[in-house]
Amino acid sequence: METSSGKVALVTGASGGLGSAIASLLEAAGINVVVTDLLVERKDQDQTALGKSPSAGHSMDRNCVSTDPTVSEVRTTETKSLTLEMDVRNPQNISEVFRRVEQDLGTVDILVNNAGLMDNFGLMQVQNPLRWEEHLRVNLTGAFLCSKAAWTGMVKSSWGRIINISSIAGLMGAFGQPSYGASKAGLIGLTRSLALEGATAGITVNAVCPGLIHTDAIKSHKPEFLDRMKNRTAMRRLGTPEEVAAVVLFLASAAASYVTGAAIPVTGGADLYTF
Numbered sequence: 001m002e003t004s005s006g007k008v009a010l011v012t013g014a015s016g017g018l019g020s021a022i023a024s025l026l027e028a029a030g031i032n033v034v035v036t037d038l039l040v041e042r043k044d045q046d047q048t049a050l051g052k053s054p055s056a057g058h059s060m061d062r063n064c065v066s067t068d069p070t071v072s073e074v075r076t077t078e079t080k081s082l083t084l085e086m087d088v089r090n091p092q093n094i095s096e097v098f099r100r101v102e103q104d105l106g107t108v109d110i111l112v113n114n115a116g117l118m119d120n121f122g123l124m125q126v127q128n129p130l131r132w133e134e135h136l137r138v139n140l141t142g143a144f145l146c147s148k149a150a151w152t153g154m155v156k157s158s159w160g161r162i163i164n165i166s167s168i169a170g171l172m173g174a175f176g177q178p179s180y181g182a183s184k185a186g187l188i189g190l191t192r193s194l195a196l197e198g199a200t201a202g203i204t205v206n207a208v209c210p211g212l213i214h215t216d217a218i219k220s221h222k223p224e225f226l227d228r229m230k231n232r233t234a235m236r237r238l239g240t241p242e243e244v245a246a247v248v249l250f251l252a253s254a255a256a257s258y259v260t261g262a263a264i265p266v267t268g269g270a271d272l273y274t275f
């Protein structure tokens, strides 16, 4: 497959779960990866540990992107990687991160909008408007702000890939999760709108819609719930982060040059009629 080796990718919310699997697979394909998330724990001088890391420059601890202020840019033989704190709710923070990446690695060619909140469960009567706002702010506006920050550079180089991590909930709705379902459906709308605008500028914009994927974030669900979800999935199992990352890698590659505006289910058939 024609890869995007040597390009620069930025992944949001990548300290664990799907984001870190995506970052690792892109890096393994020779792409220079910028790992960003809310929390950055600044470790003092631990170059040995960083050197040993499979994805040099960041550790994969949940909710913690570890880096060293003096060696925050750690070069492996083939790729360069950076770990930076970035809150997708904060436009100024986003601009600073994109400026820093431009200086250190070059234009962001591939943006993976992965940061997301999934924690607002409850039927309408108990839904809190502030939590609704927060979900939309992180899951949808965050992707808009990061795409906007990446757009000019992609237009200038006439090449870009934006990959939005939506959800099966964006395709089908989500019982008891109206803010999640709406934000992920909105992400598909954003994907298609930007795909139209990017089509003549060399920029493709696609969404990936995972079903239930085995990450730490879903471990808080009761076993009965997970069993029920497995039983309504045609393949009768949860997906792995790597199975989602593989689709992202394809969309990020030169080989996916004629794919845009797609919302690709990675669900093991959970969005199919099954019984």
Ligand SMILES: NC(=O)c1ccc[n+]([C@@H]2O[C@H](COP(=O)([O-])OP(=O)(O)OC[C@H]3O[C@@H](n4cnc5c(N)ncnc54)[C@H](O)[C@@H]3O)[C@@H](O)[C@H]2O)c1
Pocket: 012, 013, 014, 015, 016, 017, 018, 019, 036, 037, 038, 039, 063, 086, 087, 088, 089, 114, 115, 116, 117, 118, 138, 165, 166, 167, 168, 209, 210, 211, 212, 213, 214, 215, 216, 217, 218
């Ligand atoms: N795990 C699943 O079953 C599943 C299914 C469909 C879609 N998704 C989507 O995949 C993405 C990753 O999910 P995951 O399972 O790895 O969960 P996760 O909770 O491990 O990942 C979400 C990441 O987003 C980060 N984040 C939250 N708010 C942020 C902010 N304001 N700025 C920057 N980062 C922020 C978190 O710190 C976290 O690292 C999410 O968008 C989620 O909605 C997951």
